[in-house]
Amino acid sequence: MKMQYLLLVLFFSSATIMAQPPEPPPGKRWVLNEAFSDEFNGTELDTTKWLNYHPTWKGRPPGLFLPSQVSVKDGYLQLKGGKMAKDSIIYNSAGEPMVFNVASGIVISKANDAYFGYYECRFKAAKTTMSSTFWLSTSTVSEGPEPCKDKYGLELDIQECIGREGEFDGKWFAKGMHSNGHFWYTDCEGKRHDYRSPEVRFPSDALESAAFNTYGGWWRDESGASFYYNRGEPKDMHFYDKVKSKPFDMPMTMRLASETYPTPWISLPTDEELADSTKNVCYYDWVRSYYLVDVAEPLKKGNRKNMGLLPESPDWPMFQEKVTFIKTTGPAQIGHELALNYMASKDRELCLVVSNEQGESIEEQILPVYAGYGQMAVTIRQPLAHGVYTAKVSIRPKGAKNNDRAYHHDSIAIEKTKGAL
Template sequence: MNQLKKQLVCVLMVLGFCLPTIAQSGPPQPPMGKRWVMNPDFSDEFNGTSLDAQKWFDHHPNWKGREPGIFLPSQVSVKDGYMQIKGEKLEKDTIVKAYGRNLKFNIAGGAVVSKKSTFLGYYECRVKAAATTMSTTFWFSTNGTAKGPNDCDKYGQEWDIQECIGRTGDFSGNHFANGMNSNGHFWYTDCDKKKHDLRAPAVKFHNSELPSKDFHVYGGWWRDENSASFYYDEREPKHMKFYDKVVGKPFSEPMYMRLVSETYPFPWIELPTDEELADDTKNTVYYDWVRGYKLVDVLDSSLNQNYEMGVKLYHETVIFPETEMEISEKQKIKIPFSFKANQKRTIYLKISQTTDKLKEKWDKKIAEKQFDVSPGYGNMEIEFKLDKELSRNEQYKVEAFIRDINKTNKPKDAIEASTLFLKIN
């Protein structure tokens, strides 16, 4: 039913027919010996009827909004399979006293903020921007500041995976109306209380199509305290090195996830018009889902992964990095591969001799191993210690099956299989 509703809403949003964007989702290949698992505290399919109050604030707990746009819980909703943030014109100006001054607001926006903070990991969302100049964003930042290297200074972090607007216009920030825009801000306050925005070189993916025309997948891998990588649909990733001239590891503190629609000041970006804010086909951001992942040891089976098993994220498979591998060690062989699993599975590996010089059975089995894996995207290698050395004069292959733990190792019971040929040098 939710999928049907999503298709219907897609039609209504563009007053016509909407073809879905085929976009990659799921994390990039993990490091050797590691497995990506979903982090439920930063994941939501938004298939209910209200925001999950255990995970999210329906407002920004530390920020009223950028004038003249105020964050209001009334603008945040979950329905039809989406988390929606609606931009609207207020009936009258609203004055809010905050940060030691009076703030004037006349446009309503919204913010959804995680209740927990996170450190490192991969994060992605699938979203369709509002067709206005209000922002559609997916970002992380710290609450408060960390002590700087001189004791009298301090710093904060902001990591913007995606920041865009949904239409073009005659203003300097017009480039935010296409593609993916990513930044890494090191917010530094020196000992003289002067504030500095020490940002990394921006990462940009260009797309001539407006982000309000269709859904796109925006992803970011916070690799370590010094670097991040960014992912846009099916494109190759781009990379960022954070500013590290003040502290050697600038992104050292946990951050909170933010899904925000706000106003931007002219001449950077002009304010939305009253007409587009009154148009329900233009004024709403649609977040289809948001997902967070963390790295664990590849065979760690101690985690509660009920949330991940419910999402059924992957096309389940076992994958060799290449079709042929050259080896010099003839009796102790390490076979690298990766796997994707939606639930607990068994992986079976078999080394066979494929020549028939001695008139023995074709595909004579040399060695085999099997083991269970838990849900996620893993990258690992298995070592075979053989009784006899492999010969340069023979041909060998490795077959890998991923299967249900209750099935057999016969090819007919495999969910999917892959083959690797060995070249002996």
């Protein structure tokens, strides 16, 4: 009979980390992507990050994008719909006239390098049939995979909705979350195709204009993404891959927009609701974007490609200090690892203390941690004899002399027992 010691980790106090992005993979941490994040707490649009117009698209007729419809006040980015005093005639590239008579708004990131990461926005739709949207899109096209002049562009719609129902086929767009992936392909003959991934939907009984909701999308890699409605369980999307095996391989810009949808699928907004200030505004509370780095990688300007806005000493209040052990079971021996999640608004340190049943400390470690939301493993270095131990981890300011100033802590019971194999 061969004997083996087992380490049984039993939780007796655990506060769950309320994640902003989803739980990071082991050995990774989420950090804020400043170029695509904004709390909208100022009195005007941050023009270092955003445009209040579309450089190349006037809008979908009859909705015309106008800077006058974009404002930041009362803690929100506000996109306002309205009836124009007179029609505006604009000619498209084919010389055909387009008639616009509904004022709409769009905000586009100046940065065009949004790539793999988590993108999340909290907003309340306008109470009209105008759209309220949050999406990513390429600003240029790339050469296609064929030996001809084919080309492609990408679009990742995290949320598209309207604010009310009506007597039209697309009334279901007023409730829940609707996410789409578009592979815009121009083939060798010059014909343009909209190749779509299977749509991801989250149902809801309430209108999206009834309250604020949070919409998230984790662009995982070239092949797929996961979507989150009010931070619930995710649903996955596999991108259309019949033209390219790994299609979503280009960086994109971010767009927040309110526009008109094609009729008769969705009816145009009425003149009455466009004139009603209690109905014609879409309110964006905030947008936050994150990307993954190694959990032990310090942030320095220039150490991430195209991250010019990255701060050397971040202060990210959305990451409220917290630390939580992850339940594990494994051999009780020197080198055993305890997995944990932590969240830190600034660079902090962890203090791990392992104590015996008499309350005597048998091991203490001080570990630096960097701002963000990370998952890491702490190695127990001391051999454990039979008995019950307590492992306690605290997150505290850098250089703290003790845990009196700790922001949060978590503990686990470690029982070393004999087990027969």
